[in-house]
Amino acid sequence: MIRVAAVADVHFGMESHGVLRPSLEHLPDRADVLLIGGDLTRCGGPGEAQVLADELRGLPIPVVAVLGNHDYHADKEAGVRARLEAAGVRVLEGEGITLDVNGVRLGIAGTKGFGGGFRGAHGSDFGEPEMKAFVGHTKLLADRLGRALTQLQADFRIALLHYSPIEETLVGERLEIYPFLGSYLLAEAIDTAGADLVLHGHAHRGTEKGRTPTGIPVRNVAQPVIGHAYNVYTLAARSAEPSPAGIGEADGRLL
């Protein structure tokens, strides 16, 4: 069994020292990996990312994250990413990684994702350049996510997002803002490539549980939704294919 701890929207500011770390004390006993679904910082400042990096530094389990819209606000997302990666956090954007968890390969593909809306009411990349850019950005990231998922060689695959791929986990939010909270294009990419679990944040007033149209479990792990430092989801062990030679000797290490 693989135990996945997940949270999103921690919104760390410069004064957030010590907010999360006490609640991570027992995390290594409870989970094999910690996934963070974006909005790591409040305004996208590398200094804020450093505060979070200091909270996460030295955790004995892998930490994998994607950025969220807040992490882009200061136009310093590269700095945010660099501070986190220097502390050992793996930050994904249109990329995938595979972890060895007790001999089982856990693949994670991540992207921030973006908005546009949902089936029957999605924005179109048509008309003004601003509209083309908006929807075009979502298409690009959804395409990269699908490719990253497809390329994963793993026993279990997780899609880690900030924006939502489905409407079901947005219930509680105002309908008018759904197009700014996610896009069905992300779900289509996931359903086409296949996955065992989808995690996202961004919708603070949404609902935790949903499924993609093909039935893949989706969990909105925005901290205001789950009301905890993180939630833990388990993936039951399957008869794993043999790992490639030289892989699988160390628990939870990056492959």
Next chain:
Amino acid sequence: MTTPRQDYLSEHVRDKLIHDSRVNEQDLRVHVGERSVTVAGNVSTEHLRETISIVARELLPDYEIVNETKVVPVAEPEGEEPVA
């Protein structure tokens, strides 16, 4: 700056709370009454909660600020959920 019409004050407060670098919160609900402003929603720290009152008061010094925001709890979860 021209004083905004009463009908649009709540959006001016919301916009201020989104863009002021001391707050940068997109998910706050703002209601402007006769002489009071109510702000609600979830925030990540007590410091941020207090700052919201300060920023709102700067924008509308003649209004009573009713801060109903709540700090998101970060306790460890109780159990785990099998998903696959």
